[in-house]
Amino acid sequence: MLELENITKVYKAGQTEVPALRGISCRIESGEMVSIIGPSGSGKSTLMNIIGCLDKPTSGKYRLEGVEVDKLNDDQLAEIRNKKIGFVFQSFNLLSRTTALANVELPLIYGGASNRRQRALQVLESVGLAHRVTHRPSELAGGEQQRVAIARALVNNPSLILADEPTGNLDTRTSQEIMSIFKKLNEQGMTIVLVTHEPDIAAYTRRTIKLRDGQIEASE
């Protein structure tokens, strides 16, 4: 599915250079559900952004479904983000002035798909929000907003779902609801990588990668 080989990422903050990732190598197979944990500042988000083709590594090789991503240009990366990857963010990142339905349709618009409404309604239903399609984000509870975001991530039938602390803004009960959605998706064959701080969220996944200071400390 995806393969990272000696990935490094160095941020330049003025004169000083901050090494956020220092030689990450790992493979994630199709159909896996993996959690990434580690202390704050250990490089979890940085790694997720690189896997998600939102950012480019400073050095190293990244292959996603056989494609050497580190060689692609911005437009090709946008295409991959649109077609192959679904993002779920800690802060939901929904467009506040548009309905749940329009939010879910967004990736379809950039993918040039037809039959958008039907497809968007279908995924909204699959995350249990059929009754909320015309609501705006401000009219939805946190858990519901995150489900809209999951629907948006799913709408283009990606091969990989990336979630950076998807339950970070939710209470325990809602977190469990969201995790059970991910669990169900994984059971249907979706590859899922998620970042979390909480051990009981990580417990949902069969495999956990531990980061520390930009390196993999353990992978089990």
Place this chain on the structure above:
Amino acid sequence: MKLWDCFSTALRALLSNKLRSILTMLGILIGVAAVISVLSLGSAQAAIVEESFATLGSNLIYVTPPELGMSGVGAQTTLTLEDAQAIAQNAPSVRNVAPMAQTYAQVVAGGESLSNTIIAGVTSKAQVVDNYGMAQGSFITDFDYGARSRVAVLGSEVANTLFGEMDPTGQSVRIGGRQFQVSGVLESRGTGFGFEDMRVYIPLSTFYTTLATAQVGSRGDSVNMISVQAKSGDLVESAEQEITDILRVRHGLREGEDDDFRVLNMASVAAQVTQVLGILQLVLAGIAGISLLVGGIGIMNIMLVSVTERIREIGLRKAVGAKRRDILIQFLIEAATLSFCGGALGVGLGWIIVKIMSVIATNLGFTLSVTLPGYAIVLAVGVAIFIGLISGLYPAVRAARLDPIESLRHE
């Protein structure tokens, strides 16, 4: 991304902040309205000028005293009836010569009276040269001139004031205290050049015997103006030269001395007036155009604010697959839509302004036939969209260049 989706995305963004969109549009709207009203009022004005000159007839040359323009009433005149006769006899390019002496006098008929009316002493040639049409009766004839008849032809305004709906021909009027019989009424010329509607015409010979004393600096055979008709449009210039030569000799002017008269050629006057009006219109349109420019700066300003405000949105769009081009086009369309709508509404507002002005003009007694020239619409809206695109370009490029991660992290 399909073009239609670009449009609907941009429109949705504009609609989600209606008040701001409307306020942004306002700048362009006012600019375009200003340009439109200037252009269409300008074209109406040009039409009026053209019409005025057309009624005067072509091939016309006016000879007047040097210090005054065409009316020449009350001026110390240097021209005489003999000057006119000399031109008629000796200038080969000239067809007709119509001398005219003028003074002010009171005109009374029945219970009505008009003070300070221009009384013009003319010959029968005046009708031919100045192209007068008769509403009633007939103009001053050669017989009237020879017999020094006490007949008068009234301008339409004068006839209307003195006699109302009644036909004045055959009626008597008192001009400067003397009895005259009305022989005809001129057709109205509207608010043209020479104020013919407000004049009274009598035979020049009668003028000398009855009214000439009232004229300042009168010599008994002086005239205030000589209207000359050239044989053809091509001969206007040579006629002018001939007239100048004849008058210089007659007035005993030596080489190097200035003319003591002025020769005006209607065609060149018309050309000059049209040119001046054209320049004036350009200047006004330019000033109006500046407000369009200000509107464009307004659009740029708002688009920059909007890009900054929507950084997270842009980051999210990029994260779910928007390409640079998609973001660029969205913001360009937003700017172009603002300016197009502003432009279209501006054309409407401009048209309303022009209509209101023409109604006001009608109430003031002018006929202002305003048309909205097609080129003005195309020009104004085209320039508006162009300005919108130009001012939207920089903000759009900034939006398109944003880094998705940094944008998503933006608070």
